[in-house]
Amino acid sequence: MNGVTAAITGAETVGVGRGRRIQGSPQGRFSRFVRRNSEQGKLVVQPRMGFADTATMRSGLEAVKAARGATIGTVTVDSYTRVNDHDAARRALRDGDDLNGFPVVAHGRDTTRALLDGVAGEDFPVQFRHGSALPQELFRALVESGADATEGGPVSYCLPYSRVPLPEATAAWAECCRILADQPEPVHLETFGGCMLGQLCPPSLLVALSVLEAMFFRQHGVRSISVSYAQQTHPDQDLEALAALRRLAGEWLGPVDWHVVLYTYMGVFPRTVIGAFRMLEDSARLAVSSGTERLIVKTAVEAHRIPTIAENVDALEFAAAVAEDEARNPRPVAAVARTGVYEEARMLIASTLQFGDDVGAALVNAFARGHLDVPYCLHRDNANRSRAGIEPGGDLRWSNPGSMPVADTGGDRRPVSARGLIDMLGYNERRFDREQLVGPTVRSLL
Amino acid sequence: MINLGACVPDEVILAECRLARPDALVVSTVNGHGHLDGLRLIRKIRSDAELADLRVVIGGKLGVRGAANAQFSAELVDAGFDAAFESEAGLAEFDSFLGALPNNDTHRRELAGAAEGGAK
Numbered sequence: 001m002n003g004v005t006a007a008i009t010g011a012e013t014v015g016v017g018r019g020r021r022i023q024g025s026p027q028g029r030f031s032r033f034v035r036r037n038s039e040q041g042k043l044v045v046q047p048r049m050g051f052a053d054t055a056t057m058r059s060g061l062e063a064v065k066a067a068r069g070a071t072i073g074t075v076t077v078d079s080y081t082r083v084n085d086h087d088a089a090r091r092a093l094r095d096g097d098d099l100n101g102f103p104v105v106a107h108g109r110d111t112t113r114a115l116l117d118g119v120a121g122e123d124f125p126v127q128f129r130h131g132s133a134l135p136q137e138l139f140r141a142l143v144e145s146g147a148d149a150t151e152g153g154p155v156s157y158c159l160p161y162s163r164v165p166l167p168e169a170t171a172a173w174a175e176c177c178r179i180l181a182d183q184p185e186p187v188h189l190e191t192f193g194g195c196m197l198g199q200l201c202p203p204s205l206l207v208a209l210s211v212l213e214a215m216f217f218r219q220h221g222v223r224s225i226s227v228s229y230a231q232q233t234h235p236d237q238d239l240e241a242l243a244a245l246r247r248l249a250g251e252w253l254g255p256v257d258w259h260v261v262l263y264t265y266m267g268v269f270p271r272t273v274i275g276a277f278r279m280l281e282d283s284a285r286l287a288v289s290s291g292t293e294r295l296i297v298k299t300a301v302e303a304h305r306i307p308t309i310a311e312n313v314d315a316l317e318f319a320a321a322v323a324e325d326e327a328r329n330p331r332p333v334a335a336v337a338r339t340g341v342y343e344e345a346r347m348l349i350a351s352t353l354q355f356g357d358d359v360g361a362a363l364v365n366a367f368a369r370g371h372l373d374v375p376y377c378l379h380r381d382n383a384n385r386s387r388a389g390i391e392p393g394g395d396l397r398w399s400n401p402g403s404m405p406v407a408d409t410g411g412d413r414r415p416v417s418a419r420g421l422i423d424m425l426g427y428n429e430r431r432f433d434r435e436q437l438v439g440p441t442v443r444s445l446l
Numbered sequence: 447m448i449n450l451g452a453c454v455p456d457e458v459i460l461a462e463c464r465l466a467r468p469d470a471l472v473v474s475t476v477n478g479h480g481h482l483d484g485l486r487l488i489r490k491i492r493s494d495a496e497l498a499d500l501r502v503v504i505g506g507k508l509g510v511r512g513a514a515n516a517q518f519s520a521e522l523v524d525a526g527f528d529a530a531f532e533s534e535a536g537l538a539e540f541d542s543f544l545g546a547l548p549n550n551d552t553h554r555r556e557l558a559g560a561a562e563g564g565a566k
Contacts, residue, residue, distance in 0.1 A: 079477045083453055092482065098510045100478040163453055304534065305512030306478060378451045422537070 023250075024257040027224040028186035030072070030125040030148040031257050034226075034293050037070040038259070043287050043323035044294040045069050047312040048129065050076025050101030052093060054115055057102050060309045061115070065124045067313045069320025072294070073119070073126035076101040082132040082161070100306055104128065104141050112145035125149060127188070133162035133169040139176045142187075149188035150180075151228075153213035155363055156192035159379040166367055166381040170360040174220050181221030189217050190261055194228035194245070196374050199267030200424060202388050202396050203232060203241035204344035204406065205374065211248045211349055216359040218256050225256060226294065230263040231283045233427055234394035236337045242290035244342035252349060259293040262286065264319075268425045269302040275432035276300040277318060284319040288326040295319060303429070339395070344406055348372070351405060370403035376421070387416060390427050456487050463497055469547055470501040476533075478510035481518035485525050492526040501547075505531030505540055 026035040037044050047064055051057045061073045078101035080089040089103035104112050120126040125148035132138055135152065142150055158169035180187040193209035210227045217225050227249050229242055242260065249258055264283040270276045280297055287295040299307040299315040307315070352372060356362030366372040370383035375398075377384055385402030391409070398408040399416075416424075448466055450458065463471055471491075473484060484504045491497045504527050509515040512534065519530035531540045 079479050088482075097482055098478065100510050161452055163451060163455075301512065305507070305515070306510040378449055380451070 030188035052099035077130040133164040151190035177220030190226040207345040208348035270432040284322040475506040
């Protein structure tokens with residue numbers, strides 16, 4: 001469905017929508033797989049999946065490969081590796097303790113290479129997902145193991161999950177980009193900037209950070225990039241945000257190979273099975289209607305625990321089936337809402353770049369001055385003066401911009417109470433669970 | 447309330463507790479490693495002369511197994527936590543715990559520490 005533009009004339013050309021696109025030719029087998037499926041009108045679906053032991057991880061990759069749908073494999077790395085505590089990971093492997101992912105560095109290059117051998121390929125690229133602010137050692141192990149792709153970013157894996165100073169993380173990520181850039185075969189790098197704590201960060205900032213991190217990657221030599229966005233609290237607002245992301249990526253990334261990836265909701269998840277699948281369904285339809293190339297799913301047990309292989313396959317096949325249905329029978333979509341996400345994100349990108357000579361310095365300085373400020377993020381290099389809230393209709397908006405140059409709703413600026421925060425964090429959980437927990441009379445009122 | 451942020455090293459938690467003398471230390475964990483990291487932390491706290499009597503609780507996703515994580519709660523309490531709140535049980539128990547703290551609101555100091563981040 002998507003025409004590929006091989007000759008790129010300039011970053012200022014804007015191709016928005018499904019038909020026209022300014023994206024460089026695919027580099028590496030990860031991107032080739034995504035592009036091939038996108039051209040055939042298929043949404044690429046991918047799990048979040050990681051197990052400590054090699055045999056289970058291998059079974060998981062094989063099951064994902066065999067799943068019905070255009071699937072990419074994922075190896076999620078455990079939390080000890082994310083903080084470079086490889087000794088703790090080795091101890092856990094030795095003692096047979098549960099880990100929440102595959103410890104790449106502790107297992108080592110040869111084991112990881114063997115994990116991929118015979119399952120990863122042109123028809124099944126594999127991405128390693130981690131969460132590390134200082135991933136140099138991990139990246140070296142990944143390129144030596146033949147990984148097709150990984151993800152993260154100097155801001156998105158520093159502020160939400162680490163205590164590492166932002167300048168140090170930024171320097172580390174510059175080094176990591178060069179590790180990927182030095183490979184003869186391009187390794188794909190996805191920015192996690194469209195997530196930022198998973199919830200309660202307004203779309204304009206998610207879009208801006210996603211594009212800025214992608215620009216950082218490109219500046220440090222990465223040749224194949226994806227920009228991300230995480231499903232939030234209102235489908236129309238998300239559709240607008242994804243259109244803004246695609247347009248801004250076209251405008252700012254220039255003639256590099258890129259695509260868009262959507263994450264099924266990353267916040268507090270519905271607890272019921274039906275609620276969880278409804279949330280996943282919404283994200284798959286959103287991906288197709290926005291022209292997004294790739295979707296990373298969540299499973300029915302997201303609220304409770306790490307999913308089994310079978311639960312992951314269920315989620316992938318369900319998402320692929322929904323996407324197929326949406327592509328075949330597109331719902332009548334009213335015009336994409338225009339609430340200013342594009343304009344606000346563009347302004348945040350352009351003004352942030354004034355803070356430094358390169359993208360990394362600009363990001364560090366912009367955060368130091370509160371010009372960029374992720375709401376509710378406790379990292380000491382984040383101002384944490386901005387606040388966002390969910391409006392009665394479900395839109396996510398700034399309630400207090402702090403020092404950011406964005407418009408607030410002019411609403412309630414009182415401090416958010418603990419109870420109020422917990423209520424907002426549970427917004428999607430309640431929204432999707434109540435469909436199952438109320439009868440038809442009440443449901444018709446929702 | 448003093449929030450120590452994400453991925454707090456054991457040594458930082460101990461140092462902050464000695465300094466702040468909180469009414470309670472609350473450890474929050476979501477990544478499923480709480481049953482491993484919590485044990486390591488509480489052993490250090492209970493063997494520290496200054497902190498051996500500190501009120502310490504842990505809550506969140508204590509393991510990677512959902513309802514079966516309940517087994518870890520008992521293990522963590524045995525090791526020295528005053529309470530372990532598995533997320534499946536909801537917030538009510540934790541609210542009761544907070545409500546039962548000595549009622550000196552103006553001076554109450556509660557220290558919160560979070561373990562590592564969630565699934566990527």
